[in-house]
Structure formats: structure tokens, C-alpha cells
Amino acid sequence: MSNTSTRLRRGAIGVVGLVAVAVTAVVAGGAAAKPAAPGNPYNLNKVGTLTVGMTLQFKPQMYLTPKGEPAGYDVVLVKALAKRMGVKLDIKNLDFNGLIPGLVSKKFDMVSVGLSNKPERRKAVSFSRPYVPYAQIMAARKGDSTAATIAAWNSSEKAITSLQGSTAEQLVLKTFPNAESKSFPDQNAAFLEVATGRADGIVVENYLLAQFNKSNGNKLKQVAFKKPLQVEYGSYAVQKGNTALSNYLSKFICSQQKSGQLAKTYKATIGASLPPMPVCR
Template sequence: MRRTFLVAVALVSALVIAGCGDSTSDSGSGGSSGGAADLGLMKAGTLTVGMNLQFKPEMYLDDAGKPAGYDVDLLNKLATELGLKLDIQNLDFNGLIPGLQSKKFDMVSVGLTATDERKKVIDFSRAYVPYTSVLAVGQNDTTTPSIDAFNQKGKIITALQGSSGEQLAKKTFPNATVKGFPDQNAALLEVSTGRAQGSVLEDYILAQYQKANPNQVKKADLPKPLDLGYGSWAVQKGNDKLQQRLDTFLCKAQTDGTLEQLYKQDFGVTEFPEMPSGC
């Protein structure tokens, strides 16, 4: 989700949640309606996307069990422009990068941070979503709101396993014990029950958890966010044509206001963070 994440080296996880299909346009090569021909797709006429639909409002399953959220809305627009059918595969997070490497899908949309380690095995588009990373603490926590106060031996900091949040936690709190959990809610539950002193995650994920679980956790009142970063789409290593087509689409969406409109709509905010230049 910054959706920011460490390269998993295991085979595709057996914890596949479901395969969710979502069609927004007629199938076909799409060559005449957006330049989709010869993009190295796994299935002609279909854009297969790996996701982890547990990060409302960015990507999740709605009450009807259908993929929804910012990423899904943006992918629908991409598929429409390319003239392709959109096929969303909902997997455990740790299975996404290995699945992309083993060509289970054409791209991954889960707000991945384009780290140097990940660039060794997969390629990235330009940024499509901004992220602000924060520290969540217990609702009644009275710890001095400073990095040093949490960066202590005996302190436990949680994060989503394999995420860039986990790596950020290790970097920011090297003296503490960082524990990764396969589910974001599980990482926060450790904090709300007092088994951990903090959890590193994106601010919007924390806000959603607070809505569903009031008076359990709060954002630590640190002087500034732990990090401000961006998430990108990921494609199979060497698929330059698809990568370039995604960049073209995202540049257009950034300059014509599509990214801003969808972000404000789906995240329920009034301001859109500044995106990287270069379009």
C-alpha cells in the first residue's frame, strides 16, 4: 500500500485470498484505442494486475466483494484507455513481487516504493500515489513524542511484514525490536493491547483503523512525519514497453488533474500532496 515494500524472495505465497475480475472495457489488443498492442501482456486483451485488497480507501473489497478504492479507480481508467479488460488478482502481500517475477500477472498495484533492492528484480513506473508515514501509539500512551523516546532497547515497534514501513521502522528505531506482521490490523492490535509501543504505517491506513476501532490507537505527536514518499506501479523486469506506456498514462493523469480528483474523492481529503515533476 506507500505502500512503500521489501522484495520477498520466497515463491508465490499459498495465502492467495481470491482472484477478482473487474472489467471496464471490451477485450482485444487495444492497438487502436490507446496503444495496448505489443505490451508483453500475459493474456491478449487483458491487463492482469496483482493487488492486496486490504488497504481502504486505497484498495479494498467493498460490501459486495468487489475491488474498490483509489488504485482500482485509476486502473479502470488505464484499462479503458488501453482498450483492455482488467483482471485483478487479490493475493497476500508477500506473494506479489514473487508472482510478478514468475509472470503470474503483468503488473502490481499496491503502492510499492521503488527501492534499489526492488529495482534489481522488477521495474517501476513513475509515482502515482503519495504517502506520509507516521507512528501509531496506544490511545493512552504518555511517552514523550520523540524518536529517541521510542528508539530504546525493550521497546517493540510493529509494521506490515515485508513493507517499506517495516524497513523504515528498522532504520528509524534501530535500538528497538521491530516485529513484522502479515496483516496491518494485526500489527496495530499489538499496539492497542499494549504488547508493542508503536507501529509504523501510512497515515491514511491509521485513519481507517481508527474509524473502525475508535479509542484504541492514535498518531504520535512527533515534530514531523517519519517519511514522505510515493508509490509506483511495478512491472516485470525488462518490460520497457509496458513501463513506458504506464508512464505516459500517469503523466497525462497528473497534468490533467485525474490523479488529484481521484485522490481527493477516494481518500476523502481536500488537499493533494505535490507529486514529482518531470512530465
């Protein structure tokens, strides 16, 4: 996944753009909570069909197969969601910047693209509880014998790579200030610097490590710190005030989480173990 796509999903789409979207939502009457209509308990735009906005460009989380079919973690989940709701599923594939405006204008019922629940976004849409984690971890070469502690890696003898301008780069600078920080504009270059022995470790999202290893003979290993360096979460977005749907989505996520199905889906599609998720009460 590109650095741009990562920052877009975790950050805001632009204050000016979101304020404009938020104003549109208020004008459209989307700010107040909507009571469920008879025969349409989740306030779907089209009764009997769950329309989901996605950007199918983020493999392995969501993408199109060579045959043009939606696939990935998010796709498996929304298929299970629609089945549980007893409705048809209609996936709309849009560029990322069109998702929130499209949701506000009722082109679809929800957005599934790993959006972070940011204050600016809450002006325009409502969110479910988190459904996808983004864990920042450390990886090193298979034979590296450095102790799996922050102190051992926070050394002037260590060189740690990251993607330039990313959350990972900031984590390297903050968590390992004594180490040499080597950032690269290309994610693969940051990986190869470690794989070829020119650097000792890389801070990266866990699923990106799984993808790299799959294509490069498992050259790297995850450093077994007690916990990830940082975990961020993505949530589903729905039209502002549609608490009936957002509450149902949160319950669905918790049912998947408690049953262990969420972890199975994550492992099968992402290729890594599910990072810690917020506890369901």
C-alpha cells in the first residue's frame, strides 16, 4: 500500500473539504439521529440492499482480483454482514476522496475503507466501533539475535528504516532516538535495506511485513516485543445520525471478535495474526 493511501485513511481528507461536506450533511438533515422506519430497521437507502462504498485498491485489505471481483479482508466482512442482515450486498468502487461525499449524498449506506475515527470526520459522518487494526511493529533479518526490548534497539549501533513521511518514521524518531533513522520514499526500498544487511531493522505495519515475506522467501522476522509499537484502528462510516446502522455494525464486529471469526478472517486475508483489538463489553 502506498504512503499516500495510508495517510489518507488514517488522517483527514482536508479541513476545507470536510467542513463543506459537514455543511451539506446538516442542510440535508443528516445531523440528527434517525429513527428506524417500519420494515427498514437500519435506515438503508434501498430497502433490502446494503450498499457499501469502498476503494478497491488496498491489497490485501480490499482489492479487485484479476477477474475484476472484489476480494480481501473488508470484502469478506461485508459479505458476512449482509448475510447476517438478510439483505443483498452492492459494493460501489470509488476513488478514496469520493467516499465521504458519496456517503453524505446517500450514494451508499456505509463506507468500508479502514477510516480512522477523527474529530473532523465526525462532523460529516457517524462511526461504528473499530473493525480493522493497523499495528506498527519492528522487523529484522531472520538470524538477528538482538534482544526483543526497546532498550536493546535504542542504540547508536542500530540503523532502523521506515517509509518517509509515515507514522512509522515518527515512531522510529520517538521510540529509538539513539538509533540511526533511515527513511525511504519507497516502502520496498526500506525493506530491502534490512534484508540486504545495510540496516538492522524496519518499523512497518504488520501486514506489509507479511506481504514482503510472501514475495521474498520469509527473509525477515517480527521482533517479539511485548506489544506492537503502536496500534491504530479503522472503523465503518455511516450517514450522520444513523445510529440504528452504526449500532448494528458495532454489534456485528463484536460478535465476529468474540467468536474468533475476526481473527480467522484477518489471518486468511491479511496473512498475519490479528493485533490487539478494543475489548467488547
